[in-house]
Amino acid sequence: MEECDFNFNIVIVGLGLIGGSYAMALRKLNPLSISGIDVDENSLKEAVNRGIIDQGFTDGKEALRKADLVIMATYPEEIVKFMKSNIGDFKKGAVITDTCGIKEGLIDIINSFLPDELDFVGGHPMAGKESKGIKVASDDIFNNANYIITPTERNLKENIMLIEKMARAIGCKKVISISPEEHDKIISFTSQLPHVIAVSLMDSDFAENNIETFTGGSFKDATRVAVINSTLWSELFFLNSDNLINEIERFQKSMEKIKNAIMSEDENTLKHIFRNATARRKKMV
Amino acid sequence: MEECDFNFNIVIVGLGLIGGSYAMALRKLNPLSISGIDVDENSLKEAVNRGIIDQGFTDGKEALRKADLVIMATYPEEIVKFMKSNIGDFKKGAVITDTCGIKEGLIDIINSFLPDELDFVGGHPMAGKESKGIKVASDDIFNNANYIITPTERNLKENIMLIEKMARAIGCKKVISISPEEHDKIISFTSQLPHVIAVSLMDSDFAENNIETFTGGSFKDATRVAVINSTLWSELFFLNSDNLINEIERFQKSMEKIKNAIMSEDENTLKHIFRNATARRKKMV
Numbered sequence: 299m300e301e302c303d304f305n306f307n308i309v310i311v312g313l314g315l316i317g318g319s320y321a322m323a324l325r326k327l328n329p330l331s332i333s334g335i336d337v338d339e340n341s342l343k344e345a346v347n348r349g350i351i352d353q354g355f356t357d358g359k360e361a362l363r364k365a366d367l368v369i370m371a372t373y374p375e376e377i378v379k380f381m382k383s384n385i386g387d388f389k390k391g392a393v394i395t396d397t398c399g400i401k402e403g404l405i406d407i408i409n410s411f412l413p414d415e416l417d418f419v420g421g422h423p424m425a426g427k428e429s430k431g432i433k434v435a436s437d438d439i440f441n442n443a444n445y446i447i448t449p450t451e452r453n454l455k456e457n458i459m460l461i462e463k464m465a466r467a468i469g470c471k472k473v474i475s476i477s478p479e480e481h482d483k484i485i486s487f488t489s490q491l492p493h494v495i496a497v498s499l500m501d502s503d504f505a506e507n508n509i510e511t512f513t514g515g516s517f518k519d520a521t522r523v524a525v526i527n528s529t530l531w532s533e534l535f536f537l538n539s540d541n542l543i544n545e546i547e548r549f550q551k552s553m554e555k556i557k558n559a560i561m562s563e564d565e566n567t568l569k570h571i572f573r574n575a576t577a578r579r580k581k582m583v
Numbered sequence: 584m585e586e587c588d589f590n591f592n593i594v595i596v597g598l599g600l601i602g603g604s605y606a607m608a609l610r611k612l613n614p615l616s617i618s619g620i621d622v623d624e625n626s627l628k629e630a631v632n633r634g635i636i637d638q639g640f641t642d643g644k645e646a647l648r649k650a651d652l653v654i655m656a657t658y659p660e661e662i663v664k665f666m667k668s669n670i671g672d673f674k675k676g677a678v679i680t681d682t683c684g685i686k687e688g689l690i691d692i693i694n695s696f697l698p699d700e701l702d703f704v705g706g707h708p709m710a711g712k713e714s715k716g717i718k719v720a721s722d723d724i725f726n727n728a729n730y731i732i733t734p735t736e737r738n739l740k741e742n743i744m745l746i747e748k749m750a751r752a753i754g755c756k757k758v759i760s761i762s763p764e765e766h767d768k769i770i771s772f773t774s775q776l777p778h779v780i781a782v783s784l785m786d787s788d789f790a791e792n793n794i795e796t797f798t799g800g801s802f803k804d805a806t807r808v809a810v811i812n813s814t815l816w817s818e819l820f821f822l823n824s825d826n827l828i829n830e831i832e833r834f835q836k837s838m839e840k841i842k843n844a845i846m847s848e849d850e851n852t853l854k855h856i857f858r859n860a861t862a863r864r865k866k867m868v
Contacts, residue, residue, distance in 0.1 A: 424797070424798065424799035425799065426799065426800075443799070444796050444797065444798070444799070446796075446797065472796050474796050474797075484789070484794065484797045485797065487787065487789045487794070488789075488794055488797045488798045488799075488802045489797075489798070489799055489801055489802065491784070492784070492801035492802050492804075492805040493801060494838065494841055494842075495780055495784075495805060495838070496801070496805070496860070496864075497841060497856060497857060497860040498834055498837040498838040498841055499776070499777070499780075499834065499837075500859070500860035500863045500864050501837035501840070501841075501856055501859065501860060502772065502830075502833050502834060502837060503833070504769070504772045504773075504830075504833075505863050506863065509769065509772070509773055510866075510867050510868065511729050511731075511757050511759050512709070512729065512731065512759075512769045512770065512773045512774075513709065513729070513773045513774075513867070514709035514710065514711065514728070514729070514773070514774055515711075515807070515808075516774055516777035516778060516781070516807070516808045517773045517774065517777050518867065519777075519804040519805065519807055519808075520777040520780060520781070520804065520805045521864055521867075522800070522801070522804055522864075523800075523801045523804075524860040524861065524863070524864040525860075525861045525864045525865055526857050526860065526861055528853075528854040528857035528858055528861070529854070531857060532850055532853050532854055532857070535845050535853065536845065536848055536850075539845050539846065539848075542845060543842060543845060543846060545787075545789075546838065546841075546842050546845075547842075548787050548788070548789075549783055549784065549787065550835065550838065552783040552784075552786035552787060553779065553780070553783040553831065553835065555786070556779055556782060556783060556786075556831075557779075557828060557831050557832075560820050560821065560824050560827060560828060560831075561824065561828060563821055563824075565817055565821070568813075568817050568820065569813040569814070569817055571782060571786055572782060572811050572813035572816060572817070573813055574785070574786065575781070575782040575785035575786060575809040575810075575811065576809065576810045576811055576813070578785045578790050578791065578809070579781075579785050579806050579807075579809040579810045580810055581795075582795050582798070582803065582806075583795065
């Protein structure tokens with residue numbers, strides 16, 4: 299266990315699954331305080347009662363003024379809206395980070411109105427669940443997950459290091475830094491495309507019937523993320539649509555290639571594709 | 584635990600992952616004997632040494648003559664080849680079953696040369712692993728799996744019931760009977776299509792690079808079965824190509840619909856598809 303010096307006042311904006319889980323995991327680092335901001339008073343009450351946060355606020359002003367570290371754990375559009383309308387209330391020198399699945403568009407907008415004395419360091423924990431809300435938050439969802447940090451030239455080195463330290467401290471195994479552009483390109487393939495596929499599979503008329511008796515692991519695994527937060531993922535898809543459309547079309551070409559090999563009983567091509575896929579997938583853990 | 588009366592001589596043809604696992608699971612039922620037939624002498628040796636089978640044979644004749652129950656655990660084309668060349672050696676009244684992922688074409692061919700005194704009852708355990716061979720066989724791979732039986736008019740009722748009893752006894756939770764035609768139609772969607780998808784995902788140029796750091800559960804789950812037995816799955820795809828092509832094309836249409844909604848920023852359509860997929864997937868365990 300690395301030694302932690304987390305003498306910060308932390309504010310988490312948005313106490314859902316992710317925000318709540320950050321609060322719970324960060325508690326172990328013994329920070330000065332953890333406050334929560336949410337529009338839902340019930341979530342705040344539950345978070346205070348369970349000791350997940352010290353104080354809850356439906357309005358940002360008071361908590362933000364003393365916050366050294368602010369974690370924006372809401373949807374992309376809400377992050378922009380909240381930060382814009384509370385921009386005068388952040389503490390000078392505060393480090394702000396987020397937990398969003400897209401980066402380029404978001405960070406560009408935020409940096410366009412961010413005062414010089416504030417620093418926004420983008421972060422993306424590759425963790426989640428198929429349920430939402432503070433009720434399902436837990437301090438272990440980041441265990442062994444990957445954490446992507448997307449620094450820009452504007453970021454202070456010490457602030458990037460702080461987010462990296464935080465990511466490791468809450469349990470993430472690998473922490474990697476790449477540019478926001480690169481992040482969005484890769485994530486459209488490794489995360490958004492599998493979500494499109496899961497939803498497309500459940501869209502089939504077949505899935506209307508009771509097919510569970512006829513499924514093995516492959517179908518269940520491929521459709522697990524079809525239980526999807528429709529507001530969040532619509533935003534994520536629209537904000538990264540160029541990259542995502544690109545990956546969907548690449549995938550469609552691969553699928554068409556396999557379909558043609560099956561139709562023409564081209565055993566050599568099919569086996570070649572299978573062997574290639576097998577070799578690549580075996581390299582992954 | 585239901586009482587078992589399994590006073591049979593069992594022969595398993597093909598001692599790979601599935602055949603070996605059948606032998607191990609069937610041992611618990613205390614049958615008269617379990618013999619194995621395989622072209623690979625090392626597999627036979629290992630199976631005998633580990634007590635998985637009582638005797639091993641590289642040639643079918645001797646074992647088949649006293650076999651009451653024969654489980655064909657090889658690839659579809661090998662099943663046909665083996666049964667044709669050994670058809671005179673099966674014991675009168677023997678029940679023969681298989682473990683293949685396709686049924687209609689296979690059963691039609693077998694029934695075309697099967698003598699009246701033999702009965703072939705198609706079976707498909709919805710279980711597997713991403714590794715192959717007797718080394719990874721285990722007596723618990725059928726636990727809680729689904730088992731599909733595909734009877735034809737030719738089958739004796741008592742023989743169908745025997746296979747059903749066997750499926751439950753080796754650990755399967757749900758045992759369901761449908762026609763071979765219906766089986767192949769459903770399985771093209773619930774099993775073959777997810778395999779096509781997994782392989783298509785790994786076919787992307789992106790997957791050539793080290794993307795593991797950027798993956799969460801969704802990518803890993805969707806590509807788990809991309810580690811694929813290329814000989815077996817080529818056969819399965821070709822033998823069920825009409826159904827599979829049909830399902831690939833339906834999936835392509837669903838995906839195209841989602842792609843168009845993203846391109847045109849049609850939030851209503853996208854959210855409607857998401858909500859529908861979520862509701863359907865939630866019904867599955």
